[in-house]
Amino acid sequence: MTPQPHHSRGSLSPSLEHYLRAIFDLQENKGYARVTDIASMLGVAKPAVSAAVKTLRSNGLVSHRVYESILLTEEGAKRAKGVSGKFSILMHFLTDVLGVEEEQAFVDACVMEHYVSGNSIDRFLDLLRFFEEPGNQEILEKFHQFRRSCESVDTCPTCSYHCDISVIDFDDMSKKIKQSKRRV
Amino acid sequence: MTPQPHHSRGSLSPSLEHYLRAIFDLQENKGYARVTDIASMLGVAKPAVSAAVKTLRSNGLVSHRVYESILLTEEGAKRAKGVSGKFSILMHFLTDVLGVEEEQAFVDACVMEHYVSGNSIDRFLDLLRFFEEPGNQEILEKFHQFRRSCESVDTCPTCSYHCDISVIDFDDMSKKIKQSKRRV
DNA sequence: TAATAATGTTAAATTTATTTAACAATGTTT
DNA sequence: AAACATTGTTAAATAAATTTAACATTATTA
Numbered sequence: 352m353t354p355q356p357h358h359s360r361g362s363l364s365p366s367l368e369h370y371l372r373a374i375f376d377l378q379e380n381k382g383y384a385r386v387t388d389i390a391s392m393l394g395v396a397k398p399a400v401s402a403a404v405k406t407l408r409s410n411g412l413v414s415h416r417v418y419e420s421i422l423l424t425e426e427g428a429k430r431a432k433g434v435s436g437k438f439s440i441l442m443h444f445l446t447d448v449l450g451v452e453e454e455q456a457f458v459d460a461c462v463m464e465h466y467v468s469g470n471s472i473d474r475f476l477d478l479l480r481f482f483e484e485p486g487n488q489e490i491l492e493k494f495h496q497f498r499r500s501c502e503s504v505d506t507c508p509t510c511s512y513h514c515d516i517s518v519i520d521f522d523d524m525s526k527k528i529k530q531s532k533r534r535v
Numbered sequence: 536m537t538p539q540p541h542h543s544r545g546s547l548s549p550s551l552e553h554y555l556r557a558i559f560d561l562q563e564n565k566g567y568a569r570v571t572d573i574a575s576m577l578g579v580a581k582p583a584v585s586a587a588v589k590t591l592r593s594n595g596l597v598s599h600r601v602y603e604s605i606l607l608t609e610e611g612a613k614r615a616k617g618v619s620g621k622f623s624i625l626m627h628f629l630t631d632v633l634g635v636e637e638e639q640a641f642v643d644a645c646v647m648e649h650y651v652s653g654n655s656i657d658r659f660l661d662l663l664r665f666f667e668e669p670g671n672q673e674i675l676e677k678f679h680q681f682r683r684s685c686e687s688v689d690t691c692p693t694c695s696y697h698c699d700i701s702v703i704d705f706d707d708m709s710k711k712i713k714q715s716k717r718r719v
Numbered sequence: 720t721a722a723t724a725a726t727g728t729t730a731a732a733t734t735t736a737t738t739t740a741a742c743a744a745t746g747t748t749t
Numbered sequence: 750a751a752a753c754a755t756t757g758t759t760a761a762a763t764a765a766a767t768t769t770a771a772c773a774t775t776a777t778t779a
Contacts, residue, residue, distance in 0.1 A: 364736090366735080373705070376704070376706045380704065380706050385756075387755085392706060397756080398738075398759080399736070400757090401758060402735095402736075403736085417757075417758075418756075418757060418758085435705065445655060451654060452654065454711075454712055457708050458652065466643070466646040468642065471635050471639065471643045474634060474682070475633065477682045494665050498665070501661055516627060516660065516663065517623070519627070520560070521560040521622060522560045523564075524641050569726075569727090570726070571727080579767075579768090582768075582769085583768080587766085590765095601727075601774090602727060602728085602773090602774060602775065
């Protein structure tokens with residue numbers, strides 16, 4: 352009889368976070384989330400959902416009696432809302448600001464929402480808002496014109512970014528980070 | 536005697552891609568990459584490196600005789616350069632444009648480089664260049680002022696983005712994507 | 720050159736996330 | 750209510766990426 356954590360303040364894996372948000376969105380849009388809905392939404396098999404829900408349940412983020420639909424707890428809803436908000440910010444940024452195709456933006460936002468820090472998301476939001484400021488829309492329009500003009504030039508289908516951007520030294524950076532951790 | 540693929544055009548896992556780039560950076564900066572260097576750079580145990588190198592080798596991306604240092608093949612170097620370029624673009628974007636702290640930017644760029652599509656990276660690069668255009672630096676400066684003014688307002692340490700950004704419907708989007716796949 | 724230190728590998732175990740196959744529970748239809 | 754369809758679970762297997770412990774190889778040094 353090992354005591355189980357009934358709610359966790361710890362961080363979720365990207366995968367579990369994604370399940371959590373799917374449940375949130377289904378709950379918002381149809382009022383409830385069933386295993387099959389989640390499975391089809393995320394493109395995974397049902398047992399994967401069962402397993403994920405079990406873990407979320409043991410973390411106190413959903414309540415779920417077997418064979419019934421899944422409900423977010425207060426804590427679960429709070430977290431899901433956070434992820435959902437990140438997604439929206441990223442999606443708007445990618446499509447409205449950068450001009451990324453909607454489908455591509457969706458795929459990218461769906462992974463970034465789990466991997467990009469809250470700090471950076473805040474900055475993305477700042478930039479999004481900056482372009483919404485009165486008078487700044489024309490700057491965005493100017494960028495879109497610029498973008499269309501260089502698009503054909505620098506797009507590398509092989510993802511080989513041999514561009515003129517100054518290279519940042521990964522090795523150096525990782526050392527720097529380590530040192531700063533040591534200081535703490 | 537199953538025939539092994541001596542080089543693959545397929546895609547690498549984020550983890551393997553990260554090893555590949557670490558090897559590239561070490562090779563660039565010290566001329567060679569040893570297991571211990573890679574392990575300490577990435578903060579993993581040595582057997583993890585051995586295993587990763589073995590896989591990279593079977594994919595024809597590195598050449599490595601046991602107990603000797605690891606060399607990228609031509610194909611390996613090409614791929615590593617691509618990842619490294621993505622990293623630099625992201626790093627510049629996060630620090631120079633968004634104004635994210637260097638350490639945070641490093642962490643974020645290190646995951647984004649593997650997860651964000653080439654399409655979106657191209658758009659990040661466009662925006663980076665837009666701000667470098669003569670006359671546009673002052674726009675960036677204007678943004679930085681704007682950013683500093685709203686920073687304290689919208690930063691949510693709990694990552695709860697209950698902001699005024701219009702919510703994008705994940706459920707709808709995922710259906711749309713599925714339909715478009717069906718069309719193909 | 721023998722002992723020691725550093726470096727690298729193998730083996731075994733663990734964790735997470737997934738799949739398929741089989742089964743159980745629930746809902747619907749005739 | 751019985752048959753069938755849908756939905757959900759459990760069990761077993763797999764794959765990727767990791768760890769620790771033990772061992773092998775190579776390099777250094779006393």
